[in-house]
Amino acid sequence: MREERLEKVITPDFGRNKIPAKKFALYVSFASVVMLFSGLTSAFIVRQAAGNWLEFPLPSLFYTSTIIIVASSITLQASFYSFKKGMKIPYQALLVITLFLGLTFTVMQYQAWLEMTAMGVHLTGNPSGSFVYVISGIHAAHVLGGIGAILVAIGHAFILPFFRNPKRKLRFEMTLIYWHFVGFLWIYLLVFFILQQS
C-alpha cells in the first residue's frame, strides 16, 4: 500500500522536466546502448585498420530484413495512433502484425548468418566476419527484448478492458520508443557495415 502510494507521489513531478520520469529514464538508458555499440563498432574500425582483413559482400537478407523492421516500426506507430484515437480493432490487429514482423526480422537475421556461412565466412574465421556475426547478434538480442515488450503490450491489449488513461498510454509509448530505437540502431549498423566495405 505504502509502496503504491509512494509510486503515485513520486511519479507526478514538479514539472522540472517536461518528460515524465520513466520515459526520461528510458532515453537515458539508450545512451548506454549507444555506447555499447560504439564500443563494438570502434573495435571493428581499429581492428580493420590493422590489416589482414577479409572483404566479403554483406548477406543480401540484411537489406530485406531492414525493410521488415522499418515496416514494423510503421505498424506499431499506427497501432499507437489507433489506441489514442480509441479504435480498438486496428490497435489490436496492428500490434499483432508488429509482433509478426519483429519475429520475421529476427529469423531473417539468422538466415542472413546462414547466407554468410554458405559464402564461407564463418563465425570463427577472420575477425571481419566475426564482427558482423557478433554485432548483428547483439543487436538481435536487443530486438528480442523489444519483442518481449510487445508481447506484454499485446497482453494488455487483449486481456485488459479497452480504455485509455495516461498510465497505459505512457506504457505503450515507451514500448513504441524502444522499438523505434532498435530499428534505428539496425539502420545505423547496416550503414556502418556498408561504409566499412571498401
Place this chain on the structure above:
Amino acid sequence: MAEVTTYNEEVLIEEHGYDDHFHDHHHGDKYQSNFITHYIFSMDHKVIAKQFLITGIFWGIIGAAMSIVFRLQLGFPEENMAWIKPILGKWIVVNQDGIGTLAPDFYYALVTMHGTILVFFVLTAGLSGTFSNLLIPLQIGARDMASPLLNMMSYWFFFLSGSLMFASLFLSTGPFSGGWTAYPPLSVLPAASSGSGAGMTLWATSLIFFVVSVLLGGINYITTVLNLRTKGMTMWRLPLTIWAFFITAIIGLLSFPVLISALLLTVFDRELGTSFFLSDIYIGGEALDRVGGSPILFQHLFWFLGHPEVYIIILPAMGLVSEVLSVHARKPIFGYKAMVYSILAIAFLSFIVWAHHMFMSGVNPFIANFFVIFTLIIAVPSAVKVFNWIATLYGGNIRFNSASLYSIGFVSMFISGGLTGIFLGNSAIDIQMHDTYFVVAHFHIVMGIAAFFGMFAGIYHWFPKMFGRFMNETLGRLHFWGTIISAYMIFWPMHYMGMAGVPRRYYSFEAFDAFSHFDEMNKFITVFAIISFAFQILFVINFFYSIWKGKVVTTKNPWGANTLEWTTPINAGHGNWPGRIPSVNRWAYDYGKDGVEFTPQIVPLKEGEVDGH
C-alpha cells in the same frame, strides 16, 4: 561564545513546503511492518543504501584480508604459512618439514581478486551505491528515487554479481588470476593458467551482472536528479555531493557499456572460438590456429572504461569531502561554481586519456603525445579542487572530528597521489615506471586510500542519519590516525622501489639480486599493512557496535548543516518527510553568513538578501 543557532524545521516546512498530498493517505501500512519487505527486498532508498554499505564492508574485509596474505608472501617469503592452511586449504603447499608456502598460482589469484573486489565491489558499489542512494533523494528533497523498483534491482544485481565472484573463490582451479584488468590471452585461453578456466567464466559473468547493477543505479540517479528536485532546488543550488554523484552516474552510463563490449568479445573468444583478441599464440610450445585478433584491442576497450572508472570512484569521494569540509569548517565551500566546472572538466577529460595506460603496449609514440597532453591537463581541474578545499579550510572555525579529519586526510592523499600521476603521464618517464611499484603507489594513494578516506568521512558524518546514533568519536579518531600513518608507511616506500624498477605482480624477488636490498623495506611495508588492517577491524567493530549501542541522536540536525537530509525526522520512514516536502530557498553553503552560524536551505531569503555564491 556566540549564541547557538537553531531552527524549527517542522514549522519551516509546514509554512513554506510543497504539498504533494503524501500525508493524505496515511493509513494501513502493512508493508513496512514486514521484515522481508523492509530489510531485504526494500525499495526505500535509505535501506538500499545501507545494503550497499554493509555489502561493501563485507567485501572490504575480504579484499583487505587477501592483501595481507600476499603481503606476507612479499615481506616474509621464508616464513612458514602452514597456519593459514585451515582457511586457504590446498593453496598453501606444505612440504615434508611441515613448512607451508603460498602456491604461486594462488598468489596471482589473490592479487587479481583483491583488485577486482576493491575497485568494483567496494569503491564503486560500496561508495557510490551507498551515498548516491542515501543522499540523492534526501538532499534534493524527493520522496525516493524515480524508480524504487529499478533501484532495488540494482542492489540485487550487485548481490548476484558478488555471489558469483564469491563462488569462484571456492573453485578447485581457483578464481581468475590474470589481473583485475583481465588482459587476453590469460583471460581468453582456459589453458593459459589455472584461473583462466571456470574462474574466468565466473569472473566475466559476475562483472556483466555488476555492470547491469551500475547501469540500473545510474539511470535512476540521473533521472532522479533531473526530474525530482523539490521546489526551488535549481541545479546551482545543489550540494556538491549531488553534483558529484550525478556526473559520476553519467560517466558510468557512458563508459561501463564499453566494458560490456570488451567482456562480450572475450566471452565469444572463449566460448565460440572467435579470435578477436588472439593472434600468434604459443601455448605449451604449440602454435594455436587462432589468428587475426589483437590483444591491444582489448586494452583499448578496457581502458576506455578503466580510466573513467577511476573517476567514477574518486568523484563521489570528492563530493562527500566537499560537503563534510564545509560543514565542519563552518565556512561556505570555496569556489562552488569552480568546483562544479572542475567536476565537469574532469568528467570530459577522463574519456580522452585512456591510452596513458598503454604507453608501453606499443601504441604509436605520436599518438601517445596526444594522450600525454590531455593526461597532464587533467591535473588542472584537479588542482583547482585541491586549492578550493584548502581555501575552504583556511581561516575556518574547524571542528576536528572523525569526519573532518578524514576529509583533510583525503586532501593530503589526493595531493600526494596526484603528483605521481604527473610523472606517469609523461610517456618518456613511464618507460621506466610502467608496471612497477611506482604505479602501485600512485593509484593506491590517489584512488585507493583517498576514496576510502572520502567514504570514511561520509560514514562518520552521515551515520547519525542512517542509524539514528553516532559512531564512537574516540575510536573514530584512533582509526583515522592509525590508518593515515600506516597508509603512508605502506605506499610511500613503494615509490622508491618502483623508481629502482621493481616490477609489480611478482610472486617473489629471490631470483633478482638487484632488488635484494629491498627485502627489509618489503618487511616494513608488510608490517604496516597488518597494522592498518587491525585499525580497519577497529572501524568495523565501532560501526556495528554503534548501530545498536552508539550514542543516540536527539536533535534532527546534530552537525548544524544546511542540507535537506537534516530536516527529516531522526528515523525517517519511507517517503522521508511525514508531511510536506521542504522547499528550497538558497544554496547549500550559507555558513557564517551575516554573522549567523548556519542557515539551512529551507530558510527563506530575507528582504533584500541575495542568494549565495
